Amino acid sequence: MDSCVKIINEWDIVAARQLGRNVAKELGFGTVDQARITTAISELARNIYLYAGQGQICIDKTEAGGKTGLCISSEDQGPGINDIRKVMEDGFSTSGGLGAGLPGVKRLMDEFSIDSTPGEGTSIKAIKWLR
Ligand SMILES: Nc1ncnc2c1ncn2[C@@H]1O[C@H](COP(=O)(O)OP(=O)(O)O)[C@@H](O)[C@H]1O
Numbered sequence: 001m002d003s004c005v006k007i008i009n010e011w012d013i014v015a016a017r018q019l020g021r022n023v024a025k026e027l028g029f030g031t032v033d034q035a036r037i038t039t040a041i042s043e044l045a046r047n048i049y050l051y052a053g054q055g056q057i058c059i060d061k062t063e064a065g066g067k068t069g070l071c072i073s074s075e076d077q078g079p080g081i082n083d084i085r086k087v088m089e090d091g092f093s094t095s096g097g098l099g100a101g102l103p104g105v106k107r108l109m110d111e112f113s114i115d116s117t118p119g120e121g122t123s124i125k126a127i128k129w130l131r
């Protein structure tokens with residue numbers, strides 16, 4: 001079930017969304033959570049495409065403390081983010097996407113972590129738990 005999509009062009013964003021929706025369905029997420037998950041994937045994949053040029057999105061099943069979840073991992077070796085705290089403030093997002101940028105991804109998912117080093121790249125993980 002675990003798999004990744006390389007993000008190189010805009011079509012790959014669609015493929016990553018489809019992968020996310022399929023895994024979410026298989027895990028038993030309802031349509032509302034499926035929409036939250038695919039919106040989060042779109043935001044992360046679009047950021048890779050726009051700012052890093054290329055990278056990958058992986059969708060994995062995750063389990064902890066008897067709970068099952070879906071984990072989105074976004075990885076790239078792009079320019080990185082200088083001021084993570086600033087980009088996590090609402091209203092910083094510039095492109096006006098449907099998901100409201102990285103703060104939107106954090107809100108749509110249950111867990112969110114970002115690790116970014118200028119000149120090295122960005123790694124983001126976001127988890128949605130089944131309930
Ligand atoms: N993967 C990434 N690599 C480098 N910079 C990024 C990446 N993702 C986001 N950023 C930077 O963080 C900012 C905020 O991203 P985001 O919250 O998605 O808003 P938006 O894409 O609308 O500007 C972007 O404008 C960009 O400067």
Ligand SMILES: [Mg+2]
Binds near residue numbers: 046047097101102
């Ligand atoms: Mg964005």
